[in-house]
Amino acid sequence: MTISSSLYAGVSGLGANASRLASISDNIANSSTAGYKRVQTDFHSIVAGSSGGAYSAGGVRTTNVRLIDQRGPLVTTDNPTDLAVRDGGGFLPVTTLSEIAAGNGAPSMRLTTAGSFSMNSDGYLATESGLALLGWPTDAAGNTLAGAVDSSDGLEPIYLNKNQLVGEPTTKMQIGANLPATATEAGATSGVESLSIEYFDNLGSSENLDIEFTPTVPATGKSNQWTMTIKDTASGGAVVGEYTLEFDDSSSVPTIGVISAVSAG
Numbered sequence: 001m002t003i004s005s006s007l008y009a010g011v012s013g014l015g016a017n018a019s020r021l022a023s024i025s026d027n028i029a030n031s032s033t034a035g036y037k038r039v040q041t042d043f044h045s046i047v048a049g050s051s052g053g054a055y056s057a058g059g060v061r062t063t064n065v066r067l068i069d070q071r072g073p074l075v076t077t078d079n080p081t082d083l084a085v086r087d088g089g090g091f092l093p094v095t096t097l098s099e100i101a102a103g104n105g106a107p108s109m110r111l112t113t114a115g116s117f118s119m120n121s122d123g124y125l126a127t128e129s130g131l132a133l134l135g136w137p138t139d140a141a142g143n144t145l146a147g148a149v150d151s152s153d154g155l156e157p158i159y160l161n162k163n164q165l166v167g168e169p170t171t172k173m174q175i176g177a178n179l180p181a182t183a184t185e186a187g188a189t190s191g192v193e194s195l196s197i198e199y200f201d202n203l204g205s206s207e208n209l210d211i212e213f214t215p216t217v218p219a220t221g222k223s224n225q226w227t228m229t230i231k232d233t234a235s236g237g238a239v240v241g242e243y244t245l246e247f248d249d250s251s252s253v254p255t256i257g258v259i260s261a262v263s264a265g
Helices: 003-029 097-102
Strands: 039-045 060-066 082-084 092-096 110-112 114-116 131-135 193-200 206-215 225-232 238-246 255-261
Touching (some): 003 039, 003 060, 092 097
Antiparallel strands (some): 092 110
């Protein structure tokens, strides 16, 4: 065994451990990165030949493998256009916004398993990193055009024309509420019960109806009666409806009487 081979064995061991620590650091740093594929480091012995009965130290080397076939858990987000592929061998086709802007024919296709997509200033469904989602074109009814799905050549960047987007307003709500019967007994101090329900106007803007249930507390006995007041955030919190709810002891559907009702338009 020569001095140089023994020194090399020690140096290779330090290098192998450095490689392993680097992969661990990379995995930890990207633990919250969407679509990241974990790196696994494997160690392999280096066997050197012996000469004249003298042993020669070999050392160790490493190989880093990206586990591209593994799927991570799906994470719930508040963005309805965030997409991810969890099971199977599918991918999301994307292209770069720079290629779209260049306009040099059909943009090249890239693949990803996850993406936080949203409509950018130009109307494309894209990520913050500049990747636009590709899809097959459809007609006005949402049907895929004939022959478009036969190959990837039919893929086009998904473009949303903001001038043609039409909001579908909320037209009907159904409320399910459980009010405490003891709140309408004499001497009860439980107070007002509140509920907030989201709805959308004809422009697609989100608003809320704030509903308050105020118990009618009698001097004696119990009234089984509540006052339901509805306020609309679109009208600055103004009262748009007020109703009386009267229950009976059979837990049936309450009798509703209108105190005042105002349409918000």
